[in-house]
Amino acid sequence: MSVRLFNTYSRQLEDFRPLDPAGQQVKMYTCGPTVYNHAHIGNFRAYVFEDLLQRHLEARGFVVERVMNLTDVDDKTIRGARAAGRRLADFTQVYKDAFFHDLETLRIKPASHFPAATEPRYIERMIAMIGQLEAQGIAYQAEDRSVYFRLAKFPDYGKLAHLNLDELRPSGRVNSDEYEKENIGDFALWKAWNEADGEVRWESPWGPGRPGWHIECSAMATALLGPELDIHCGGVDNIFPHHEAEIAQSECCTGRKFVRHWLHCAHLMVEGQKMSKSLGNFYTLRDLLEKGFTGREVRYALLTVNYRLPLNFTIAGLEGARAALGRIDEWVARIADCSAPVSASAELPAELAERMPAFFAALDDDLNISGAMGQLFDLIRESNSALDHGKLTPAQAAALLADWQRLDRVLAFQRESAAVPAAVAALLEQRQQARAAKDWAASDRLRDEVAALGWVVKDTKDGPKLSPAAA
Ligand code: AMP
Ligand code: ZN
Numbered sequence: 001m002s003v004r005l006f007n008t009y010s011r012q013l014e015d016f017r018p019l020d021p022a023g024q025q026v027k028m029y030t031c032g033p034t035v036y037n038h039a040h041i042g043n044f045r046a047y048v049f050e051d052l053l054q055r056h057l058e059a060r061g062f063v064v065e066r067v068m069n070l071t072d073v074d075d076k077t078i079r080g081a082r083a084a085g086r087r088l089a090d091f092t093q094v095y096k097d098a099f100f101h102d103l104e105t106l107r108i109k110p111a112s113h114f115p116a117a118t119e120p121r122y123i124e125r126m127i128a129m130i131g132q133l134e135a136q137g138i139a140y141q142a143e144d145r146s147v148y149f150r151l152a153k154f155p156d157y158g159k160l161a162h163l164n165l166d167e168l169r170p171s172g173r174v175n176s177d178e179y180e181k182e183n184i185g186d187f188a189l190w191k192a193w194n195e196a197d198g199e200v201r202w203e204s205p206w207g208p209g210r211p212g213w214h215i216e217c218s219a220m221a222t223a224l225l226g227p228e229l230d231i232h233c234g235g236v237d238n239i240f241p242h243h244e245a246e247i248a249q250s251e252c253c254t255g256r257k258f259v260r261h262w263l264h265c266a267h268l269m270v271e272g273q274k275m276s277k278s279l280g281n282f283y284t285l286r287d288l289l290e291k292g293f294t295g296r297e298v299r300y301a302l303l304t305v306n307y308r309l310p311l312n313f314t315i316a317g318l319e320g321a322r323a324a325l326g327r328i329d330e331w332v333a334r335i336a337d338c339s340a341p342v343s344a345s346a347e348l349p350a351e352l353a354e355r356m357p358a359f360f361a362a363l364d365d366d367l368n369i370s371g372a373m374g375q376l377f378d379l380i381r382e383s384n385s386a387l388d389h390g391k392l393t394p395a396q397a398a399a400l401l402a403d404w405q406r407l408d409r410v411l412a413f414q415r416e417s418a419a420v421p422a423a424v425a426a427l428l429e430q431r432q433q434a435r436a437a438k439d440w441a442a443s444d445r446l447r448d449e450v451a452a453l454g455w456v457v458k459d460t461k462d463g464p465k466l467s468p469a470a471a
Contacts (some may be wrong), residue, residue, distance in 0.1 A: 008262040027225040032068040035095035036080040040282035042268040042275035049307040068111040105295035107412040117216040125219040145192035161240040177213035188212040214245035227254035265307040336421035340394030355379035
């Protein structure tokens, strides 16, 4: 069965097929944070959903090249730096560092590239793209010296957000990066310098200024991934105007269809409203860590609600995540303890064996994580009961543990400091004896058996060190 994903553009579930003729390489672009503050966990809902998507595609054999940009110049970052009395680069660096730290805490796989908008190569590319649009009569410099995109030249504008432009009255030009659907108008590509921008300015054919937010993503995406992307993600608030503008700019520059699959996650809500900085109803990750929750508990709470459904954030929800992880931890420890030191060749009883394919099949269905978690908890319940009744052999427990490790490469829920199970410790001991006897073949075989139980042995000058296999 193929992976099916809901495409915002067509409003339909579609079979996922990358452009790569071999059907393997996936080019994925995800709009990253605007680094003017600590990201809140609403933002992280978007990044955790994208992480699930990447990990599931990888589990299905795709090779994902992912870009996540950092917006380090826009209206908000400039305002923030001014208010703090700092240089823009110094001001945004603090939040870039914090962001990377938070990604790690939430076990989000690092993207292949994290381009920042102010890197000279991207600024040059933004200017080149705007120049190209101007040469085609699509961009024009207005009397305020800023350069705008002439919407009338791109009839497809509004198709992603499913807006009927005939019914909307154009409002002329908009210079703000974010605006409402009602004020549909020519958007800024290049913003002429004014005093409020202070030292933030680059030279350009249109005079000093800075890029608009939308052209930043078009330039970074096409620079790193080429003119056509397989997947582009973000939260639903990015659809308009940001992603509409990205399509218009990119397609006018390259003459190619910019994105095959558009995916957007619904918002994280607090008491019926979107969690956002402007409403002041947000928690950052550090707020929750200070309350005693762990990164993996927050990850669990954000990940286990289907991405197209709004997720209501509550502390009770985090406590539920803690309880659910506790059940998983107990089960993993139990099957690890019961596992025989053999590779996972024993067949599982049919009802247990079905659970893992069903878990992945649920994720194939537009990342139906609640269906997938249902399979996992059924597996836990059924295998616990089989163990209670002495119906699972040690070799079968080992097979179950290997299944868990495959599931956890997608979930990344494994407890950090898992105690070394007795079976793994016994294998390690045998391996030390084999090494002492210079029986390298046996030593390698035993290392593989340890790996089959989810542990990695590293030989150091202080002796062998064990660590859980990376998620
Ligand atoms: P920003 O830093 O505001 O550009 O947002 C970064 C990402 O977080 C974008 O993909 C947004 O769509 C997403 N986002 C912002 N607020 C929320 C929220 N409450 N729930 C889910 N995603 C959000
Ligand atoms: Zn973007």
